[in-house]
Structure formats: structure tokens, C-alpha cells
Amino acid sequence: MRYKCVVSYDGNRFAGWQKQADDLTIQETIEKAISRIVNHEVVIVASGRTDAKVHALGQVFHFETDKEISNFQKAINSQLPDDVYIRSVEEVTEDFHSRFDAKYKRYNYLINNGEYNPCMANYSCYIKEKLDIDLMKRASEVFIGTLDFTSFNATKLCENENQIRTIYKIEITKKDDLITISYYGNGFLRYMVRMITQTLIEAGLGSVSISEIQKMLDKKDKTACSYNASANGLYLVEVGYKEYQKNME
Amino acid sequence: MRYKCVVSYDGNRFAGWQKQADDLTIQETIEKAISRIVNHEVVIVASGRTDAKVHALGQVFHFETDKEISNFQKAINSQLPDDVYIRSVEEVTEDFHSRFDAKYKRYNYLINNGEYNPCMANYSCYIKEKLDIDLMKRASEVFIGTLDFTSFNATKLCENENQIRTIYKIEITKKDDLITISYYGNGFLRYMVRMITQTLIEAGLGSVSISEIQKMLDKKDKTACSYNASANGLYLVEVGYKEYQKNME
Numbered sequence: 258m259r260y261k262c263v264v265s266y267d268g269n270r271f272a273g274w275q276k277q278a279d280d281l282t283i284q285e286t287i288e289k290a291i292s293r294i295v296n297h298e299v300v301i302v303a304s305g306r307t308d309a310k311v312h313a314l315g316q317v318f319h320f321e322t323d324k325e326i327s328n329f330q331k332a333i334n335s336q337l338p339d340d341v342y343i344r345s346v347e348e349v350t351e352d353f354h355s356r357f358d359a360k361y362k363r364y365n366y367l368i369n370n371g372e373y374n375p376c377m378a379n380y381s382c383y384i385k386e387k388l389d390i391d392l393m394k395r396a397s398e399v400f401i402g403t404l405d406f407t408s409f410n411a412t413k414l415c416e417n418e419n420q421i422r423t424i425y426k427i428e429i430t431k432k433d434d435l436i437t438i439s440y441y442g443n444g445f446l447r448y449m450v451r452m453i454t455q456t457l458i459e460a461g462l463g464s465v466s467i468s469e470i471q472k473m474l475d476k477k478d479k480t481a482c483s484y485n486a487s488a489n490g491l492y493l494v495e496v497g498y499k500e501y502q503k504n505m506e
Numbered sequence: 507m508r509y510k511c512v513v514s515y516d517g518n519r520f521a522g523w524q525k526q527a528d529d530l531t532i533q534e535t536i537e538k539a540i541s542r543i544v545n546h547e548v549v550i551v552a553s554g555r556t557d558a559k560v561h562a563l564g565q566v567f568h569f570e571t572d573k574e575i576s577n578f579q580k581a582i583n584s585q586l587p588d589d590v591y592i593r594s595v596e597e598v599t600e601d602f603h604s605r606f607d608a609k610y611k612r613y614n615y616l617i618n619n620g621e622y623n624p625c626m627a628n629y630s631c632y633i634k635e636k637l638d639i640d641l642m643k644r645a646s647e648v649f650i651g652t653l654d655f656t657s658f659n660a661t662k663l664c665e666n667e668n669q670i671r672t673i674y675k676i677e678i679t680k681k682d683d684l685i686t687i688s689y690y691g692n693g694f695l696r697y698m699v700r701m702i703t704q705t706l707i708e709a710g711l712g713s714v715s716i717s718e719i720q721k722m723l724d725k726k727d728k729t730a731c732s733y734n735a736s737a738n739g740l741y742l743v744e745v746g747y748k749e750y751q752k753n754m755e
Contacts, residue, residue: 312625
């Protein structure tokens, strides 16, 4: 039987999602927890990796087991540390694949643009200088659409690999001193959200113009953008398995 | 010269405010930072202690030095870790005392009453069962006024010591699934806020009635209340040096 799980985690303690030989990862932590419950080794497959320190509210993974466990969600959570939480467990058909079937993803990036707050330090990026939200919104329009994001990712790819992605929407909202940038796209390359975010921050500071950003994108060159916002402000909020709808929240 | 400082900190890494032989404390961390700046040993005096894991947004302390440092705030912060932040440094007269002169304190207690969120685990108390806010508000009225809080504190005191404190106001607000309880009082005994908070939570769950809470208070007995909410939801928000005003936020 195949199960689809939605999981939230605090990324601070982890060297990211993907299993590594020496460092603590979220994948390994969850695999160990599920393995203890079903009494056999389990491999989980996520919708995609998240990097070290990146948080998730709605990461999705799937796995298989023949064991039937009552109240599977509660059972797995009982084996997990406080910073990883299974939000739901759902039986799915064998053809469901958490990565290949994902139609869109939503990431949020949080910026504290007020006074420094130690309690938020690991959960947002701190920018002291006041950001011009209108400038950031206008700059964000450069990234909307089906575009070649070669300039805005750090993936080590063979030249031919596809670096075209679609960003459906970028929402920028401010509440008190907290700025949230929401990205909805059909997929995101490595560091893509963080590189775009830092570019929008630089735009909001007036350090880069919209035409310069457009030129960076048009270059399709990995050296074009040296911006990269810190990991601790980034949250994988949702993985969607139905087509993205324009008015969807 | 005497300086008054306002400091915020994330309590998670610390065994509380007060210096201890073996454990990392906030007092020690700040004293070391200031000592490095002024080049002599410094002792700082806080408005009061906070316990292990308790956070602060507006703790106040004072200290003395003869050294004149330009941009003192920035200099101290440059020597502090990310989870302790000096919000302000102000020269005061020699008769200012952070503890003896404090007229009121405000504590906030945060309760996540929705879905468990790993990113909030160290910054709020998680209560799964829906709390009845109206019941909690009514129960909170028991604690308003100048009262003997012997039943609601864990201080090891000689029998004669004063356990009478004044709570001016308790505000309970709910925003989405986050409940904030704000306490304004002329002073709080050890564990007093956490013990009252857990009592209000139990009231909100229907596990204790208002008349039972009144009886607990009237008993003036340290064994009367066994409730104690977890430290990680508690924030020292403000220390006031002017008389508390009824309509003050």
C-alpha cells in the first residue's frame, strides 16, 4: 500500500531534506520513525528537497508498506522529535508519485523589516533598512511567466537540462513589520526562490533597477546573479496535485 | 556612569537569566559582552529573573562603567550572539535601580490552539483541545486586584515574606488559532504567571470551575495549585518605571 503524507518541520536542526552520510536530515529522521512503526526499512520520496535551515508547513512525501497500522499519523508522530510533524496520512493508489505528480508549489519567504527580534531570528530574514514594497512588487513582475531561470539557480546541470519553469504568481504583503513574499510556481530550481527573493530585496533597497533585473534574467548565465537570501526565512507551504488555478489562495 | 538597557532574548538556549556555575545564562552572556567592550568586569542588575526557556522582548537591567563608548548599543550587540539583542542603552542617574524602581511588568503567554506547528513549538504552548475563551476570561477575574498569591507561586520563602501582589489587568485575545494572555502587575512571584496561565487553560478546558479557582487562591497554601504552564510560551514584554495607568496598552 502506498501512503501520501503531508509534513511540517522546523529546518533549524537539519542539514536539509535529503539523506546524507554524516549530517542529520529530515528524510532520515522520518524514515527511522516510520520504520520503527512498520517494523521494516522504509524509503520515503518527497516532492523535492529543501535545503539546510529551510522550513516546511506542507512538504509532501510518499512511501510503501504492507503493514496496516491504526491511526498511522499518531503512531508516526509518536516516534518523531518536536520539530517534525506529520499533518496527514492518506492511502493513495500505486500510481501516485509525490514528485512527478506535483502540479505546483507554494513557497513563502518572511522578512522582518522592523526592529531585530531574537525570537524570530531563525524564522525570518532580518533587513534593517526600510524596503520599498511597491518597487519590490514591480520588480517581481519580471519573474512571472514561463521563463528560463538559468540566471536564478545554482543547480549543477548538464547544459541541455531544462531550466525553464513557470511562476504563476508572486504576492508581496506587509503586516506590521513583517513582509511575506509568496511564490506559486510549477517547480523551482535549487536556490531559485532565495535568489529571486534577494533580488527583490535589493530592488526594495534601490540597489538594483528593474531593467537590470530583466537583463540578469535575459542573460541565462549562472554568473549573472550573485544574490541569495538566507535559508531561515524560507518555508515550503504547499505542494499542489491539481492544476494551479489563478484565483487560488 | 549608570546605564539602563532594554534587552530582548530567545530563552531556548539558556538556563534562565541568573548566572549559574555550570549552565549558560543570559546574565553571564551579557556581562561578558559588556566587559569586552569596557575592558573591565561588569555586573548587571535586572528587573527580575526569568526562568529557563522563558523569552523576553523588554527585560531591563542596569550597570555601571566609567568608560565612555560611542554607539554603546551597537558595540554591545556586536559582542552578543543572535539570540540576545540590546534594544536600547540610556544613561541614567545613579539612583536608578532596574528592580527597585520597577512599577509594573507585563508578561505575555502564547498558546497555539490550532494545528501543531513545529516552527512555533519553542515559542508557544500547544493545546490541542479547543479552549473556551469566555470561560478563561471569566476565570481570569479571580486574579485581578491586590491579593495573596501564596497558592500560585513556587518561591521558597520564609513564612513572613510578602506574597501579596497586584494584578492590574489580564487581557485574553485570540487571532486565528493563537491565544495571547497579557498580564499587567506590580510584580510576579516565581512561576506565578505560568501557574495562573495553566489554571486559566484548565478553566478553558472545563476541568476546573471558577469557584474551585477562587478556593485555590483563598487557601493561601503552596500545595493548592499543581498547575504550571510550560516556560516556552512565556515572554517578559515590558518593565514599566512609571505608575501603571488603567488604559495603558
